[in-house]
Amino acid sequence: MSRSKSDEAQQAKPLSRIQETNRKAILEAALDVFAISGFRGATIDEIATKAGMSKPNLLYYFKSKRAIYQQVLEQTLSDWLAPFAELDPTGDPVEELRRYITAKLKMSEKNPNASKLFANEIIHGAPVIGDFLKTSLKTLVDEKAKVIRYWVGEGKLAPVDPYHLIFMIWATTQHYADFDVQIRAVVGSQAGRPGFADQAAQAVLTIILNGIRPRQ
Amino acid sequence: MSRSKSDEAQQAKPLSRIQETNRKAILEAALDVFAISGFRGATIDEIATKAGMSKPNLLYYFKSKRAIYQQVLEQTLSDWLAPFAELDPTGDPVEELRRYITAKLKMSEKNPNASKLFANEIIHGAPVIGDFLKTSLKTLVDEKAKVIRYWVGEGKLAPVDPYHLIFMIWATTQHYADFDVQIRAVVGSQAGRPGFADQAAQAVLTIILNGIRPRQ
DNA sequence: CATCCGCTTGACCGTTTGGTCAAAACAGAC
DNA sequence: GTCTGTTTTGACCAAACGGTCAAGCGGATG
Numbered sequence: 001m002s003r004s005k006s007d008e009a010q011q012a013k014p015l016s017r018i019q020e021t022n023r024k025a026i027l028e029a030a031l032d033v034f035a036i037s038g039f040r041g042a043t044i045d046e047i048a049t050k051a052g053m054s055k056p057n058l059l060y061y062f063k064s065k066r067a068i069y070q071q072v073l074e075q076t077l078s079d080w081l082a083p084f085a086e087l088d089p090t091g092d093p094v095e096e097l098r099r100y101i102t103a104k105l106k107m108s109e110k111n112p113n114a115s116k117l118f119a120n121e122i123i124h125g126a127p128v129i130g131d132f133l134k135t136s137l138k139t140l141v142d143e144k145a146k147v148i149r150y151w152v153g154e155g156k157l158a159p160v161d162p163y164h165l166i167f168m169i170w171a172t173t174q175h176y177a178d179f180d181v182q183i184r185a186v187v188g189s190q191a192g193r194p195g196f197a198d199q200a201a202q203a204v205l206t207i208i209l210n211g212i213r214p215r216q
Numbered sequence: 217m218s219r220s221k222s223d224e225a226q227q228a229k230p231l232s233r234i235q236e237t238n239r240k241a242i243l244e245a246a247l248d249v250f251a252i253s254g255f256r257g258a259t260i261d262e263i264a265t266k267a268g269m270s271k272p273n274l275l276y277y278f279k280s281k282r283a284i285y286q287q288v289l290e291q292t293l294s295d296w297l298a299p300f301a302e303l304d305p306t307g308d309p310v311e312e313l314r315r316y317i318t319a320k321l322k323m324s325e326k327n328p329n330a331s332k333l334f335a336n337e338i339i340h341g342a343p344v345i346g347d348f349l350k351t352s353l354k355t356l357v358d359e360k361a362k363v364i365r366y367w368v369g370e371g372k373l374a375p376v377d378p379y380h381l382i383f384m385i386w387a388t389t390q391h392y393a394d395f396d397v398q399i400r401a402v403v404g405s406q407a408g409r410p411g412f413a414d415q416a417a418q419a420v421l422t423i424i425l426n427g428i429r430p431r432q
Numbered sequence: 433c434a435t436c437c438g439c440t441t442g443a444c445c446g447t448t449t450g451g452t453c454a455a456a457a458c459a460g461a462c
Numbered sequence: 463g464t465c466t467g468t469t470t471t472g473a474c475c476a477a478a479c480g481g482t483c484a485a486g487c488g489g490a491t492g
Contacts, residue, residue, distance in 0.1 A: 037340065040257035044449080044450065054470070055449095055450090056471060056472085057470050060469070060470075123332050133398055133401035134401045137401065163402070164416055165423065168391075175387030179338050182338050185346065186379070187379055203377040207381065208423060215426070261478095261479080261480095270442085271481090272440075279481095436491080438490105439488085441485090444482080446481095448480100449476105449479100451476090451477105456469105456471075458468080458469070459466100
C-alpha cells in the first residue's frame with residue numbers, strides 16, 4: 001500500500017496546520033450528515049455549517065460533494081475492516097471469532113454513523129466502492145474463508161459455509177448500528193441503559209458461537 | 217383493523233378499473249425507485265416514466281411524492297410482518313423458527329426491494345413509520361418475545377434473550393436483500409447460480425438453530 | 433351530434449442546491 | 463509598512479426538482 005507519486009489527488013505538498021484542522025472538521029461533519037441523510041439527501045451547506053464554515057470555504061478544501069463523500073468513505077472502510085484482517089489462523093477458532101464479533105459490536109456502538117454510511121452506500125448499489133468490493137474486499141474475504149474452512153477441516157468448528165458465516169457476523173453486528181432506531185423503538189427505554197450493549201453482545205455471541213461449536 | 221368512515225384520505229368512492237391499474241403501476245414503480253435511490257434521491261419523474269405515464273398524470277393519482285412513499289411503505293410493511301405474526305406458541309419451537317426464517321429468506325430473495333425500502337427508512341431515522349414502530353410493532357414483538365421466553369422456560373430452547381434472537385433473525389435474513397451488491401461482489405459469479413439461495417438458507421438455519429437448540 | 437366527465441399533458445413556477453468567481457480579509461516574511 | 467500567498471466570503475448562476483394549472487383528449491350517455 002505504498003503511496004506512489006502519481007497517487008491521484010494527493011500532491012506531495014504538506015498540509016498546513018489550518019488545512020489539517022479544517023479538513024478534519026469537514027470529514028467529521030460529513031460523516032454525520034451523510035450517515036443520516038445519505039449522499040443525495042446531504043447538502044454541502046449543512047456539512048459546512050456543522051464544520052463551522054461557509055459553503056464556498058468548504059469547497060476550497062474539497063472540490064465537490066462527491067470528493068468529500070469518497071474521502072470519508074475510504075477513511076471509514078479501513079478502520080472497519082481492520083479487526084477482520086486480524087483473524088488469526090493459529091489461534092483458537094471460537095476465541096478468535098469471539099474477539100472479532102466483540103470488536104465489531106463495540107465499533108457499532110461507538111461509531112454507528114460509520115456503519116450507516118457504509119450501509120447506505122451498499123444499499124444504493126455501491127456506486128463509489130463497488131470496485132473495492134470486487135477486488136480488495138473479495139481477496140480479503142476469500143483469504144479468511146480459507147482460514148475458516150481450515151478450522152472446520154481440523155474439526156475445531158462445526159461444518160459450516162465460511163462465506164455465510166462471515167455474512168452472518170456482518171449482518172448481526174451492523175444491525176445494531178444501522179437499525180438502532182428500530183431497536184430503540186421496540187425495546188423502549190431499556191436501549192439507553194448502560195448494560196444493554198453487553199446484553200446484546202452476550203446474546204449474539206451465545207447463539208453464533210454455540211451455532212458453530214463442533215458437536216459430537 | 218376495520219376501516220372507519222373517517223379513515224384518512226380514503227373516501228368511500230370505489231376505484232375505477234383504470235384507476236386501479238394505474239395506482240398499482242405507480243406503486244410498483246415507486247417501490248423500485250425508492251428502494252434504489254431512497255426518498256430524497258428518487259424523483260417523481262423517474263417513477264412516472266417507469267410507470268408509463270407523465271409526471272402530472274402521476275400527481276393526479278397521488279397528491280405528493282410523500283403520499284406515494286407512505287402508501288408503498290405501509291403496503292410493504294404488512295406483507296413483511298405477516299410470517300412473524302404466525303409464529304405459533306403451540307408448535308415445536310425449532311420448527312416454528314425454521315419456518316419463519318425460511319419464509320423471511322424467501323421474501324428477501326423474491327422481493328429485495330421491499331427490504332431495501334424498509335432499511336432505508338429506518339437508517340434515515342424512520343421519519344414516516346417511527347410511530348408505527350413504537351406502537352404496533354413493539355406490541356407484536358413483545359408478544360412474540362413472551363412466546364420465545366415461554367419456550368425457553370419449558371426447556372425447549374437454550375436460554376437466550378428473545379429480543380436479541382428476533383433482531384438476529386431480522387438482521388441475517390434482511391442482509392441478503394439489503395447487501396446483495398456486496399454479497400455478489402464478494403462471492404462472484406456463484407451468487408447468480410440457482411442453488412445459492414438454498415445454500416445461504418441452509419447455513420443460516422444451521423447456525424441459528426444449533427445456536428438455540430437446548431444443550432445438556 | 434352534443435354534452436359531460438374522468439383522464440392526460442405541455443408549459444410553467446418557485447425553491448433548493450451544487451458549484452463558480454472575484455474580491456476582501458488575513459497571515460507571515462522582509 | 464509593504465508585499466505575497468493563503469484563507470474566507472457574499473453574490474451569483476444553471477440545473478434539477480416538486481408541484482400547479484389551464485387546456486386538451488376520449489369514451490360513455492343522451
